[in-house]
Amino acid sequence: MKELEGKVALVVGAGCIADGIGNGRATAITFAREGATVICADIDAESAENTARMIRDEGLLATSVHLDITDQNSVARVVQGVMDEHGRIDVLDNNVGIASVGGVTSLDPDEWDRVFRVNVTGVFNTMRHVIPHMADAGGGSIVNISSVASIRWSGVPYASYYASKAALNHLTRTTAAEFASSHVRVNAVLPGLMRTPMVTNVPGLADAYSSDDVEEMMRTRDRQVPMGHMGEAWDVANAALFLASDRAKYVTGLELVVDGGITLGIGKVG
């Protein structure tokens, strides 16, 4: 028996910022391999469709849809569309997240707002529209992709990322508490330093690490991890799979750290 057999999963941010496998794409593929029908939603419709096609090429079930997580109407439309087509949403994976380099005194206030709109308000939007359907159906599982940046300084000055991911953690906990009696489980995954296309696509990140030298940034990130190397998107996907599945049926409000030991505080920073 597969872990998500017969379930309908909406993965928001199921595309990838560049060619390759990011956390959202890996999660959508993993859910499908475990038997779910996956709806791949993304503001980049072409990228979402690429993920869905990769899944269908394996003979598995997936469709794609355009969704802007910051837009209430867009989220409402997609959720209603999934309900009309499938009659249920068992799993919601909120993978969308953006980072903008800049500390408190250097970050443009508009950037601060943009990051919060995507990383926090976006998740509020999707949960707001999906939870009533889950509650009506007797339960469901929501997985919010946060970051270890929500609980510690990572060496990069990105104030809005730290603060928005911390807000996401608490939104996760309090929503878990509010809907526990409806059996809507709400958990977070906190990835550490992952080797995904996102890392090389955050403007200014390589500069913040190592004078814009991407290879040196990657070596530095590997050195920062007690296990000696960054994780991969599949590590995030497997954590999300556990939380999405019935194996985690008594787990809610958890922050599941997936970081090769970074938050143990024994890695070398820099």
Ligand SMILES: NC(=O)c1ccc[n+]([C@@H]2O[C@H](COP(=O)([O-])OP(=O)(O)OC[C@H]3O[C@@H](n4cnc5c(N)ncnc54)[C@H](O)[C@@H]3O)[C@@H](O)[C@H]2O)c1
């Ligand atoms: N890669 C890492 O090292 C790392 C570490 C910790 C946490 N994370 C978290 O993982 C998540 C992303 O991982 P990924 O590898 O899939 O990144 P990614 O950037 O490849 O994928 C994110 C997807 O979100 C989409 N998106 C952006 N804005 C959107 C919007 N307004 N509406 C809908 N979709 C939108 C993008 O088009 C993209 O396809 C984020 O939440 C990030 O904070 C990543």
